[in-house]
Amino acid sequence: MTNFYAKDKRSAIDAKHHAQVIAHGPIVFQVARLLRDKGILKVIENHKTGINLAGIVEQTKVPEYGTRVLLEAGLGMEMVTVDEDGKYYLAKTGYFILHDPLTNVNMNFVQDICYKGLFHLEEAIDTGKPAGLKELGSWNTVYEGLSQLQPQQQKSWFEYDHFFSDIAFPLVLKHIYKPENHIKKLLEIGGNTGKWALASTKFDQDVRITIVDLPGQAAMARKNIENLGLTERVDFYPANVLDESVQFPPGYDAVWMSQFLDCFSEDEIISIMERCGQALNGEGAIYILEAFWDNQRFETAAFCIQQLSIYFTAIANGNSQMYDSRVFKKAIDRAGFDIVEEISGIGLSHTLLKCKKRK
Ligand SMILES: C[S@@+](CC[C@H](N)C(=O)[O-])C[C@H]1O[C@@H](n2cnc3c(N)ncnc32)[C@H](O)[C@@H]1O
Structure with missing residues (x-):
């Protein structure tokens, strides 16, 4: 694990500038988003030899005043550059705002x-x-x-959620379904739209999956699974796991929770894990896929995870987060499980934990 935070790396002047970027955060965000969404960055990119304000206005049809203020703010944000003749060019940051899939998924999630x-x-x-x-x-x-979210909100929520799991799932299947894990029946908690169940049934011809999720989400997953003709191998257990009286059905070789336990407080994680233990056969294991901010190869990845963690505080449920792995592992320990295998660096930011009930 790299500790990116042991030193203050900025010079005073640099730190003062950075503090201003933070102080203007919402303005910076909305300007960047509109330079992208109004097509201004795209038009500038299309003119490699530069394009002036009038040319941009003509092509985007955004009013001149609005285009001018966005572009002027965009200069200080290093999204665009301008020459002596008033011609604008796309800067590297503008390029990433325009084209980087991770940036776009994050920006849409923050906005919507x-x-x-x-x-x-x-x-x-x-x-x-x-x-x-x-x-x-x-x-x-x-x-x-x-x-029940509005279509645009739903699109941004699912694109954000799936961006990370879509990259991680193909990489993690071989670790979960390796022969020595003997998984024929898997209980997936937080099955969402059924993507893991679909990937699993494709990867392993014998495995059967039960998806646990809230009723609205289980209905969405059921529709997808029915459309794919997979009802013989995937069934559903709609439930709210926050209700401690909810017990999971027994007889499973594995419990799988991807990007799920971060939706809960430490005490809730312990309660869920304890109940998972009762669903497992003797040698069964719980497999957890999570992104921990302290377990990242790149500082930018840690930054994204730390910031979006605040979505859980303000919007999702008020008491969960993207965890520091040390805090998360303590909860696993308190639930009576040992981590018997840990694989880091999966996909963009994930860690796989295999947990067994302590004997
Ligand atoms: C962040 S998503 C993860 C989805 C998927 N496992 C993945 O990796 O992409 C969390 C999932 O947990 C479900 N969930 C959240 N709270 C729940 C609860 N109290 N009971 C059951 N499911 C819940 C959500 O409906 C959602 O499908």
């Missing part, structure tokens, strides 16, 4: 799911409640409302 809700962060911090969730709808947690 987090932006308005984050205004209520202080209340969320003070109360441990997702005070910003009311900007999306009136549910106890965002997960209860996933199937």
Whole structure:
């Protein structure tokens, strides 16, 4: 593990500039998003020899005043450069705002799911409640409302969630279904839209999956699984795992939870893990796929995870986060499990933990 945070790396002047970028955060974000969404960056990119304000206005049809203020703010943000003749060029940061898939997924998620809700962060911090969730709808947690979000919100939420798991799933299948794990029946908690079940049934001809998720989400997954003709091998157990009286069905060789336990507080994680233990056969194991901010190869990855963690505080449920692996592992230990295998560096940012009940 690299500790990116042991030293203050900035010069004073650099730190003062960085502090200004933070102080203007919401302005910087909205300007960058509009330079992207109004097609201004694209037009500039298409003119490698530069294009002036009038040319940009003509091609984007954005009013001149609006284009000018966005571009001028974009200069300080290093999104674009300008020459003595007033011609604009795309800068490297502008290129990534325009083209980098991770940046786009994060930006859309922040805009459509987090932006308005984050205004209520202080209340969320003070109360441990997702005070910003009311900007999306009136549910106890965002997960209860996933199937009812507005189409644009739903698109951004699922694209964000799937961006990471779509990259990790193909890489992790071989670790889960290796012959020595003897998995014929797997209980997937937080099965979402059924993507893991689909990938699993393709990868392993014999495995059968039961998906546990909230009723709205289980219905969405059921529809997808039915459309794929997989109902013989995938069944459903709609339930709210926050209800401690909910027990999982028994008789499984494995429990699989991907990007799931970060949706819960430490005490809730312990309660879920304990109940998972009762669903497992004697030699069964729990497999957990998570992104831990302290277990990243790149500082930028750690930064993304730390910042989006605040979505859980203000919007998702008010009491969970993207965990520091040391905090998460303590919860596993308190639930009575040992980590018997750990594989880091899966996909963009994930770690796989195999956990066995302590004897
Ligand atoms: C972040 S998504 C992860 C989805 C998927 N496993 C993946 O890796 O892409 C979390 C999933 O947990 C489900 N979930 C959240 N809270 C839940 C609860 N209290 N009971 C059951 N499922 C829940 C959500 O509906 C969602 O499908």
